[in-house]
Amino acid sequence: MSIFDPVRLLQCPNCNETIDALSQQCRFCLAPIDPVAAQAAADVMSKVNQACSDASVLRTTAVAIPIFFGVRFIPFFGMLGLVGFYGLVIGVPALSLRWWIRFGRITSNDPDFTRAKRTVLIVAILTSILLLFMLLWLIAIFAALRR
Numbered sequence: 001m002s003i004f005d006p007v008r009l010l011q012c013p014n015c016n017e018t019i020d021a022l023s024q025q026c027r028f029c030l031a032p033i034d035p036v037a038a039q040a041a042a043d044v045m046s047k048v049n050q051a052c053s054d055a056s057v058l059r060t061t062a063v064a065i066p067i068f069f070g071v072r073f074i075p076f077f078g079m080l081g082l083v084g085f086y087g088l089v090i091g092v093p094a095l096s097l098r099w100w101i102r103f104g105r106i107t108s109n110d111p112d113f114t115r116a117k118r119t120v121l122i123v124a125i126l127t128s129i130l131l132l133f134m135l136l137w138l139i140a141i142f143a144a145l146r147r
C-alpha cells in the first residue's frame, strides 16, 4: 500500500453508501469512520472488485472456446483455431483454479461477488468436463495407433 494508490473506496458500515476510505466521516449519513477498520474494509472491497473483473474476463475467455472451435473449420485459419482452442481448454480451468485460490476465501455479501463466484464455478466445471473429454479422446487415439 502506498500514497500513490488511487482513491480507495469503502462502503459506509452505517448506511452502505460508497465513500472514500480515507475520510473521517461518512459524507452521506455523517457517521464517524474508524480509520483502521476502514482500511481493512477497503482492502476487502478492492479485492472484491478485482475478483469481479477477473471473473468477467474469465467468462469472456470461456465464451471464446466455441468460437475458436468454429474457426478450426475455416480454411487457412484452421491452425489458429486449433491452437486457440486447445490453449483455452487447458488455460481456462487453470485460471479458474488460480481465481479460486486468490479470491475463494473472501467473505463478502456483495451481490456482484456472489455472482462472480458462481460464474467462475460454472466456467470451471464446464471447461474441466471439456478438458476431461479431450484427454479421453487423446488416450483413445493413442490406444488406436498402438494397435
Ligand SMILES: [Zn+2]
Residues within 6 Å of the ligand: 012, 013, 014, 015, 016, 017, 026, 027, 028, 029, 030, 031
Ligand atoms: Zn454513511
